[in-house]
Amino acid sequence: xxxxxxxxxxxxxxxxxxxACCEGALAAGCRFAAGYPITPSTEVxxxxxxxxxxxxxxxxxxxxxxxxASIALQGAVWAGKKAMTVTSGPGFSLMxxxxxxxxxxxxxxxxxxxxxxxxxxxxxxxxxQADMMQARWGSHGDYEIIALxxxxxxESFDMTIDAFNLSEQYRVPxxxxxxxxxxxxxxxxxxxxxxxxxxxPRRFTKLPPGEYLPFKPGADMVPDMFKxxxxxxxxxxxxxxxFRGYPNMSPETQEQLVHRLVNxxxxxxxxxxxxxxxxxxxxxxxxxxxxxxxxxxxxxxALARKEGIKVGMLxxxxxxxxxxxxxxxxxxxxxxxxxxxxxxxxxxxEVDRCARGKAPVLLAGHGGGAVHRVEDxxxxxxxxxxxxx
Amino acid sequence: xxxxxxxxxxxxxxSAGETSPESHPMDNFMRxxxxxxxxxxxxxxxxxxxxxxxxxxxxxxxxxxxxVVSGIGCTxxxxxxxxVDSFHxxxxxxxxxxxxxxxxNPKLKVVVFSGDGDLVAIGGNHFLNAARRNIDLTVICINNxxxxxxxxxxxxxxxxxxxxxxxxxxxxxxxxNLPFLAESAGAVYVARWTSxxxxxxxxxxxxxxxxxGFTFIxxxxxxxxxxxxxxxxxxxxxxxxxxxxxxxxxxxxxxKDVDIRLNEKIVVGKFVDIERPTYLQSMNAHYTEKLGDRxxxxxx
Numbered sequence: 001x002x003x004x005x006x007x008x009x010x011x012x013x014x015x016x017x018x019x020a021c022c023e024g025a026l027a028a029g030c031r032f033a034a035g036y037p038i039t040p041s042t043e044v045x046x047x048x049x050x051x052x053x054x055x056x057x058x059x060x061x062x063x064x065x066x067x068x069a070s071i072a073l074q075g076a077v078w079a080g081k082k083a084m085t086v087t088s089g090p091g092f093s094l095m096x097x098x099x100x101x102x103x104x105x106x107x108x109x110x111x112x113x114x115x116x117x118x119x120x121x122x123x124x125x126x127x128x129q130a131d132m133m134q135a136r137w138g139s140h141g142d143y144e145i146i147a148l149x150x151x152x153x154x155e156s157f158d159m160t161i162d163a164f165n166l167s168e169q170y171r172v173p174x175x176x177x178x179x180x181x182x183x184x185x186x187x188x189x190x191x192x193x194x195x196x197x198x199x200x201p202r203r204f205t206k207l208p209p210g211e212y213l214p215f216k217p218g219a220d221m222v223p224d225m226f227k228x229x230x231x232x233x234x235x236x237x238x239x240x241x242x243f244r245g246y247p248n249m250s251p252e253t254q255e256q257l258v259h260r261l262v263n264x265x266x267x268x269x270x271x272x273x274x275x276x277x278x279x280x281x282x283x284x285x286x287x288x289x290x291x292x293x294x295x296x297x298x299x300x301x302a303l304a305r306k307e308g309i310k311v312g313m314l315x316x317x318x319x320x321x322x323x324x325x326x327x328x329x330x331x332x333x334x335x336x337x338x339x340x341x342x343x344x345x346x347x348x349x350e351v352d353r354c355a356r357g358k359a360p361v362l363l364a365g366h367g368g369g370a371v372h373r374v375e376d377x378x379x380x381x382x383x384x385x386x387x388x389x
Numbered sequence: 390x391x392x393x394x395x396x397x398x399x400x401x402x403x404s405a406g407e408t409s410p411e412s413h414p415m416d417n418f419m420r421x422x423x424x425x426x427x428x429x430x431x432x433x434x435x436x437x438x439x440x441x442x443x444x445x446x447x448x449x450x451x452x453x454x455x456x457v458v459s460g461i462g463c464t465x466x467x468x469x470x471x472x473v474d475s476f477h478x479x480x481x482x483x484x485x486x487x488x489x490x491x492x493x494n495p496k497l498k499v500v501v502f503s504g505d506g507d508l509v510a511i512g513g514n515h516f517l518n519a520a521r522r523n524i525d526l527t528v529i530c531i532n533n534x535x536x537x538x539x540x541x542x543x544x545x546x547x548x549x550x551x552x553x554x555x556x557x558x559x560x561x562x563x564x565x566n567l568p569f570l571a572e573s574a575g576a577v578y579v580a581r582w583t584s585x586x587x588x589x590x591x592x593x594x595x596x597x598x599x600x601x602g603f604t605f606i607x608x609x610x611x612x613x614x615x616x617x618x619x620x621x622x623x624x625x626x627x628x629x630x631x632x633x634x635x636x637x638x639x640x641x642x643x644x645k646d647v648d649i650r651l652n653e654k655i656v657v658g659k660f661v662d663i664e665r666p667t668y669l670q671s672m673n674a675h676y677t678e679k680l681g682d683r684x685x686x687x688x689x
Contacts, residue, residue: 032492053676053684059492063488067482071489072485074478075485076489078474079489083489098482101478228490229497230453238479246420246423
């Protein structure tokens with residue numbers, strides 16, 4: 001369906017990634033945001049707080065902490081709203097339990113994390129990309145999520161819409177993994193008219209109360225949803241549950257449920273994967289990057305090309321689920337791989353795993369607090385080029 | 390009227406006579422396909438669920454428009470047994486979930502049913518802030534003075550001197566006085582009853598559900614398997630007898646005077662019933678004043 005024009009600020013704007021994220025959410029139909037202030041993400045909810053009163057049916061509430069924010073939004077989703085919360089490092093850590101709840105109860109919602117330097121309080125005002133594994137595995141137990149990494153304010157707008165759409169399609173919490181640099185970077189953002197924005201509606205059941213089983217999956221492994229007040233009078237629990245939503249402590253029910261929570265993403269992964277390739281075809285070396293780091297990596301590619309090294313780039317746009325098959329192909333073709341990210345090896349280990357020893361994989365790591373120096377990534381390209389077999 | 394008379398009267402209430410072999414008076418309200426429940430014999434939680442059903446009947450709330458939210462623990466299981474839209478959330482976070490649910494659809498009547506440990510220890514911050522905001526929720530707190538689901542540990546409500554698994558030589562912490570806490574944080578309705586006071590409890594639920602804003606009922610409930618046994622108080626019935634002899638009904642008592650001491654008389658009653666705009670009333674009034682025609686009052 002098309003976007004509701006009430007939330008769409010059509011036009012050309014000069015705004016930062018945080019503001020663009022808020023506009024993307026409103027365009028996607030998000031009408032409930034719960035937040036707790038934390039640098040460098042606060043601007044997203046500041047804008048939401050200012051915009052919401054002027055959009056019918058939209059509400060912002062500043063909660064008492066991130067634990068509250070990350071579950072208030074789930075209450076709103078079960079009341080029928082599209083909802084998000086926004087945070088950064090320490091707040092993201094506090095939200096982990098509720099990412100697990102959203103995964104377990106298949107609550108479609110968006111968690112925005114504008115990544116800063118960590119661990120702990122770390123570097124509140126400076127960039128990092130070291131929450132990538134936390135986004136994927138941070139809550140206890142076994143589940144899968146989807147994570148997107150924009151590299152510009154324009155993408156922050158566009159991909160926030162994608163994040164909401166994916167969350168509705170797969171009934172999964174989607175991690176919108178920005179970084180401080182993209183969050184605070186001002187660029188032109190073009191917001192199209194509402195009738196040019198495609199929105200995935202909630203997959204509400206068409207079955208009447210009594211016939212509908214809230215956790216019985218459809219052919220795509222995803223169950224249809226209900227909302228409170230619809231007359232279904234059903235139960236939703238974070239306990240292991242059967243198709244009726246009733247708690248059931250048997251290993252068989254656990255197997256059926258967790259297997260599906262994991263596989264509804266894994267088996268649908270080829271439909272979710274998204275990456276951009278530049279000059280990969282003839283390359284001897286491929287640099288992989290996501291978010292702000294991809295904008296340094298592309299300069300490093302140009303620099304190395306000038307020195308005669310055939311190098312290309314693969315930019316991860318959807319990082320989780322990870323495009324394993326493409327990495328396997330590149331490694332099988334003997335292309336050396338360089339992973340550039342603002343941490344000391346997170347997505348890197350996934351690349352290394354998928355290369356299966358068929359190609360050298362080097363890390364251009366960084367502790368965060370600044371973006372990479374282009375020369376440092378270029379040096380790794382040279383090193384990777386030299387250690388090809 | 391003595392409380393024991395009340396008990397007798399309740400057992401003779403009209404609905405008790407409607408039972409037929411094919412149906413149970415609770416059929417419409419409880420998920421009978423989930424019976425038997427997990428609560429111990431003479432535990433007070435089931436009593437409150439029964440009172441809640443009666444309260445809903447009395448205030449004629451359509452069950453389709455009601456949602457029950459629980460946290461974790463023995464009382465946290467209430468959501469799973471009541472046949473309304475029900476949410477069994479994470480430990481301590483029933484209130485913020487309920488906040489989102491209520492604000493997401495203000496037409497819903499949202500009731501939080503949870504235990505003392507869930508609501509005021511791990512969930513204490515949410516309790517305070519929801520009361521401060523005057524979110525339109527009814528919070529029913531079953532206080533059994535300990536963490537029962539995990540085997541009987543010290544709770545923030547445990548009376549000083551109580552023996553529990555994590556206070557093996559007796560608790561030396563000052564417990565919370567929940568009515569005082571609720572009132573000082575901004576609750577518009579505060580009452581305390583015990584599992585014995587089923588009429589008062591039911592009426593309190595009716596009043597709280599009807600009243601807009603953050604309404605709070607504390608129910609002191611026997612935990613025969615752990616708390617009563619550990620204190621050598623006997624079983625649940627012995628405890629009800631003790632409540633009968635030691636409950637001091639003082640409606641309108643100052644909440645700061647109603648703290649609970651081991652083996653001392655317990656003050657019960659309705660303590661607070663005031664008017665204050667709810668969160669959404671305040672929000673709509675404020676934005677209408679500030680933004681004029683540009684603001685359409687929020688209705689979900």
